[in-house]
Amino acid sequence: MTTPLLVADRQRYADVRDRRLAAMLAEEDAAEDLGLDPLERVSCRLHRRWLHHCVHSADHVIKVTGHRWCRDCSSVASVGVDELTGDVLVRCGSCGTAPGTAATRQIVRTCRASLAAAQGFFPDHAGAR
Numbered sequence: 001m002t003t004p005l006l007v008a009d010r011q012r013y014a015d016v017r018d019r020r021l022a023a024m025l026a027e028e029d030a031a032e033d034l035g036l037d038p039l040e041r042v043s044c045r046l047h048r049r050w051l052h053h054c055v056h057s058a059d060h061v062i063k064v065t066g067h068r069w070c071r072d073c074s075s076v077a078s079v080g081v082d083e084l085t086g087d088v089l090v091r092c093g094s095c096g097t098a099p100g101t102a103a104t105r106q107i108v109r110t111c112r113a114s115l116a117a118a119q120g121f122f123p124d125h126a127g128a129r
């Protein structure tokens with residue numbers, strides 16, 4: 001039974017102003033308990049933000065898995081997110097290339113999904129601004 005858990009999770013994020021984000025956080029918290037890979041999430045439990053909004057944080061560098069980490073240079077990689085085109089670029093701060101790892105591909109995939117999920121909330125207003 002996941003419903004009581006979901007209610008508790010929703011209350012946990014009652015103060016998150018973006019209600020679509022709050023719903024996603026609650027949903028993914030519940031899914032994570034059921035086996036979802038935390039690194040496949042599009043909402044971040046730690047920062048309570050969409051992934052593409054906080055992936056820049058040092059907390060998202062995971063040397064062991066190679067997330068935002070260039071093993072060749074032992075350097076941190078940055079993530080560039082273009083909110084208009086949906087492009088996501090991972091780039092090592094030292095050699096300037098994208099670490100060719102599964103972790104890099106996962107970052108690109110999840111950040112794109114995060115962008116899409118966040119924008120899905122404003123289908124009518126996006127063009128009106």
Ligand SMILES: [Zn+2]
Pocket residue numbers: 044045046047048049051054055057059060
């Ligand atoms: Zn985060």
Ligand SMILES: [Zn+2]
Pocket residue numbers: 070071072073074075092093094095096097
């Ligand atoms: Zn490098």
